[in-house]
Amino acid sequence: MAWIFLIIGAFFETGWAVGLKYTEGFSRLWPSVFTVIAMALSFHFLSQAMKTLPVGTAYAVWTGLGAVGTAVLGMVLFGESREWLRILCLLLIFTGVIGLKFITPQT
Numbered sequence: 224m225a226w227i228f229l230i231i232g233a234f235f236e237t238g239w240a241v242g243l244k245y246t247e248g249f250s251r252l253w254p255s256v257f258t259v260i261a262m263a264l265s266f267h268f269l270s271q272a273m274k275t276l277p278v279g280t281a282y283a284v285w286t287g288l289g290a291v292g293t294a295v296l297g298m299v300l301f302g303e304s305r306e307w308l309r310i311l312c313l314l315l316i317f318t319g320v321i322g323l324k325f326i327t328p329q330t
Contacts, residue, residue: 233288237292239258243258287319
């Protein structure tokens with residue numbers, strides 16, 4: 224269950240990171256509300272995952288998936304660079320996350 228919590232937390236991390244773009248410095252009410260709620264949910268699910276997963280693994284996976292998700296949404300929503308080296312680097316991060324999943328002992 225901890226890995227599911229971690230994935231959900233990373234989903235909300237991606238949501239708040241992208242949401243920051245829409246808040247315009249927290250000057251827009253509803254994007255700001257969404258962003259703060261997503262932040263709280265992201266931290267909540269990370270904390271639940273950390274009950275059984277090592278802190279280093281949980282944090283690395285949470286930030287890794289959040290970073291990849293945010294970068295992909297940046298490409299889709301904001302027209303950010305889709306250069307192949309950028310995509311390769313994102314795939315390396317994702318590969319590292321998968322590696323951590325397989326080498327982390329189940330508790």
